[in-house]
Amino acid sequence: MYGKIYLLKICMLIVVFSMVLSACGSPKPTATPVTPATAVPATIVAATAVPATAAPKPSGKLVIWVQQANQDVWTNTALPGFQAEYPDVQIEFVNYSPSEVANQVGLAIQGGTGVPDLAVTETRSIGALVALSGLMDLTSFIEPYKADLNATALGYCTMDGKIYCAPWDIGPVVTFYRRDIFEAAGLASDPDSVSAMVATYDDYLATCKTIKETTGLNCFALNKANNYGTMLENMLWQQGLGYYDAEGKVTMDAPYVVEAVKKIGAFWEADVVSDSLEWTDPWYAEMNAAIGNTDTPPVATIVIAAWMGNFLKTWVAADQTGNWGVALMPAYTTGGVRASNQGGSTYFIPAGSQNPDAAKAFIEYVNLNTANQVAQFVYSDYFPANKATYSDPVFQEPDPYFGGQVTRAFFADVAKNIPFGYIYGQYAVTMSNNGARALQNYALGTMTAEAALKDAADAVRLETGMP
Amino acid sequence: MVRAEKRKLPDAFISPASSLWHRIKKARWAYTFISPFYILFAIFGLYPMVLSLYLSFTRWKGVGPMEFAGLINFGLILKDKVFWQSMENGVILFFLYVPVMLFLALALAVILNSGRVKGFRLFRTLIFLPFITNMVAAGFTFQILLEKQNGLFNVLLGYLGLPGIPWLENVWWARISLSLLIIWAWLGYNMVIMLAGLQTIPRDLTEAAQVDGASPVQAFFNITVPLMRPVILFCMITSTIGSFGLFTEVSTLTRGGPVNATITPLIRIYGLAFGSYQFGYASAVAYTFFILIFVLTIIQFRLNREQE
Numbered sequence: 001m002y003g004k005i006y007l008l009k010i011c012m013l014i015v016v017f018s019m020v021l022s023a024c025g026s027p028k029p030t031a032t033p034v035t036p037a038t039a040v041p042a043t044i045v046a047a048t049a050v051p052a053t054a055a056p057k058p059s060g061k062l063v064i065w066v067q068q069a070n071q072d073v074w075t076n077t078a079l080p081g082f083q084a085e086y087p088d089v090q091i092e093f094v095n096y097s098p099s100e101v102a103n104q105v106g107l108a109i110q111g112g113t114g115v116p117d118l119a120v121t122e123t124r125s126i127g128a129l130v131a132l133s134g135l136m137d138l139t140s141f142i143e144p145y146k147a148d149l150n151a152t153a154l155g156y157c158t159m160d161g162k163i164y165c166a167p168w169d170i171g172p173v174v175t176f177y178r179r180d181i182f183e184a185a186g187l188a189s190d191p192d193s194v195s196a197m198v199a200t201y202d203d204y205l206a207t208c209k210t211i212k213e214t215t216g217l218n219c220f221a222l223n224k225a226n227n228y229g230t231m232l233e234n235m236l237w238q239q240g241l242g243y244y245d246a247e248g249k250v251t252m253d254a255p256y257v258v259e260a261v262k263k264i265g266a267f268w269e270a271d272v273v274s275d276s277l278e279w280t281d282p283w284y285a286e287m288n289a290a291i292g293n294t295d296t297p298p299v300a301t302i303v304i305a306a307w308m309g310n311f312l313k314t315w316v317a318a319d320q321t322g323n324w325g326v327a328l329m330p331a332y333t334t335g336g337v338r339a340s341n342q343g344g345s346t347y348f349i350p351a352g353s354q355n356p357d358a359a360k361a362f363i364e365y366v367n368l369n370t371a372n373q374v375a376q377f378v379y380s381d382y383f384p385a386n387k388a389t390y391s392d393p394v395f396q397e398p399d400p401y402f403g404g405q406v407t408r409a410f411f412a413d414v415a416k417n418i419p420f421g422y423i424y425g426q427y428a429v430t431m432s433n434n435g436a437r438a439l440q441n442y443a444l445g446t447m448t449a450e451a452a453l454k455d456a457a458d459a460v461r462l463e464t465g466m467p
Numbered sequence: 468m469v470r471a472e473k474r475k476l477p478d479a480f481i482s483p484a485s486s487l488w489h490r491i492k493k494a495r496w497a498y499t500f501i502s503p504f505y506i507l508f509a510i511f512g513l514y515p516m517v518l519s520l521y522l523s524f525t526r527w528k529g530v531g532p533m534e535f536a537g538l539i540n541f542g543l544i545l546k547d548k549v550f551w552q553s554m555e556n557g558v559i560l561f562f563l564y565v566p567v568m569l570f571l572a573l574a575l576a577v578i579l580n581s582g583r584v585k586g587f588r589l590f591r592t593l594i595f596l597p598f599i600t601n602m603v604a605a606g607f608t609f610q611i612l613l614e615k616q617n618g619l620f621n622v623l624l625g626y627l628g629l630p631g632i633p634w635l636e637n638v639w640w641a642r643i644s645l646s647l648l649i650i651w652a653w654l655g656y657n658m659v660i661m662l663a664g665l666q667t668i669p670r671d672l673t674e675a676a677q678v679d680g681a682s683p684v685q686a687f688f689n690i691t692v693p694l695m696r697p698v699i700l701f702c703m704i705t706s707t708i709g710s711f712g713l714f715t716e717v718s719t720l721t722r723g724g725p726v727n728a729t730i731t732p733l734i735r736i737y738g739l740a741f742g743s744y745q746f747g748y749a750s751a752v753a754y755t756f757f758i759l760i761f762v763l764t765i766i767q768f769r770l771n772r773e774q775e
Contacts, residue, residue: 110529225636225725440726
């Protein structure tokens, strides 16, 4: 009798325990929209740079958390070669949206279980993960490649002198411009002339006014109510400044940020910008519209990172082949730096990775191998953080979409000048959201620039505990 | 008599506990079978709540040691303009959509319950359908419909010769846009609850009133509404909590903007915990929010009782 009851109790305990376990299961990965890939055929490059080592080749399962678009780039370039080189490594991809990779890894680190073996996230998000102290120290692994990697991107991987991630791509900021609109405005349309016309933000404003007066067209999109603060971040980054400083103090209400906000305000005051919001249909339509389109008048320029070139040619402005050109971004002051960064992504290995050897082999083969990195760049236009790639002949090829301009070499020259900006880091998302809100308040006239930035800075101080 | 009572006292004192234990023992299998819920609730409900209470007195980023902070987090809340803005937004949203939604829900329920509507089940299903529609999909669809330049709403206004409305670009219009989405999504849910409530009201009362010469409108306001008060109160309390607890609707349609005009306490708490990894402060905000909602609910109950 007691034996039966005991057995029954054990059975029930197993049922209850299994229910608890099933409830503990990790959430299903979400599918993410695929960023259209370029039409350039994939170049699959065989392994060449795997360092000679006596250790056996890694094997076993390699779980990689990555956004779908990045996985597609690998699948069409370096992945087949990696699988041939490391046949005993079984890769399991889990897809999350770009920002969600970092969120999910962060939760797994905090939960103390369920981290992937390898992951790729936006550079914007890496600072928060590094600060969680849950990433593997890659200092000695990266050391041989350190000189080749973009110092700014590497800076976000570094804490207390140790390197925790391996940058993949960066976003050198340039001015994309419409040659046909500049010509319609009676202006020169070659890259050098346009670079001179937008030498500073004041020059940029003057050029915008000319375009507006002669063609009636807006210079670029600068939404007021929901502005993301991208232009403000560019202005700060190119000066080597940001929302905080090297001492870790919040500087969002510093006089130089107030001045930058007012500089942006001059474009609204001059009425030379449209009110379309970034990454919405009207914003795309303005870049693809022809001159004379009265429903959606085109814009003449956009100051944004190099990766936008791929979006323009493949889906945002596919109808405008030959009309877009690339010039330098404006300097903040005369003679100042004409380079900034927007976006980018980076590889990292969580400290709890079950297969760090395979993860390192993957990074080494797919990311740090120059030839494979070039193949990915040609396929995706993700501008490499690996400077060793810049001497590859593909960088000198003209781009028919940009009227035959040699854009890759142009981007490479810009990339070399990007200073370290205090925009990304541990609290990048909080700072960016509050910076954007300050700009929105200023744009809508609900607050002065000084008051809006003070309000935002106080919010950041309260939320982060930073002084 | 006295002696008898004295003799019974010890029994009376002991018996409730022993009788409770006896009853539990007697129904042990019933308790065993319902135990999975309580075990899961203890792990995924009670434990996080207790931990969160503890966390609200600490500084903790999700890993590493928890640093005891006393009441510092609660002190910070007083200076947290974004949190108070989110509470204010909750109040504004409540007044923007709850009266309209509950009135429409009751009116639709009365119409459907009148027995004069052909295809009652079809209409009930159609009105309820938005509630089971995925909110992320609905939010993005509303975003497209409300788009300033080419959105369907403004295109239709253009056909009528009216100027376009900055639905998502203006502080008040953004709140109204959010209210429209909420009404669209939650009207059916509230209507079904009202419908269930209406079916408990005997038809004789309304019919008797009409025989006595009351118009349908008079019968509605003097008979239906008073008898429906407990149901309306239930809908109002859940809607009040809902106003402050909006998350998916805001995330997909307005992302809290413009200038935090549609940010809600739940969005704020999520951002603090999973955006800035300030679990201690986020927990303090969550408990403050809980206390405020608790007080608000009690006030609603009291007001209703006084009216009764």
